[in-house]
Amino acid sequence: MDIFNLDEVPAFTTKDSSEIRELLSHRNSAIRQQSLAEARIPIGRQTIAHYHKKTEEIYYITQGTAEMKIDGEVQSVTVGDAIAIPPGATHQITNTGAVELRLLCCCAPPYEDHDTVLLED
Template sequence: MDVVNLSEAPPFTTKDGSEIRELLAHRNSCIQKQSLAEARLPVGASTTAHYHPKTEEIYYITHGEGRMQIGDEFRDVKVGDAVAIPPGQVHQITNTGTDTLRLLCCCAPAYEHEDTVLVES
């Protein structure tokens, strides 16, 4: 049985500039076709606009509030919101709140730097 506690997951910075703690993926568990991580963005910070050619993502907001952009659409997000991000869609999230924005990121297939394409502004 693979159980990983968030407090024991080492942080690293993804290609889009967010700090994540990978909870479950092929790198640390029996999970092979998806990944689950927690991302954190400080107040006022944004991820770099990017897309994933192969990977679909779900963001689930657990702390704070932000502004989500997918393509040309913008939406304010808060605790309890789940955001669907299809493959190939340029997306970015900005922390618009007064506390660290924390969200769970579910990726299928699992997150890989190689499947992240940064978009020049």
């Protein structure tokens, strides 16, 4: 049985500059076709605009407010919002709130740096 607590999972920085805590993936569990991670973005910061060649993502906001940009469309998002990001869609999220932004990231296939294409430095 694979069970991991968020408070016990080490953080790392992804290619898009997010601080990630990968909860479940092929790297630490029996899960093979997807991954689940929590991302944290400090107040006033944003991810680097990017897309994934193969991976589709779901973002689920658990803390804070943000501006979500997908293929040029911009919308405000907040706690409880789920965001669909298809493969190939350019996306970027900006923390617009007064607290650290936290969101769950579900990726299928599982997140890999080599599938991430950055659009800014």
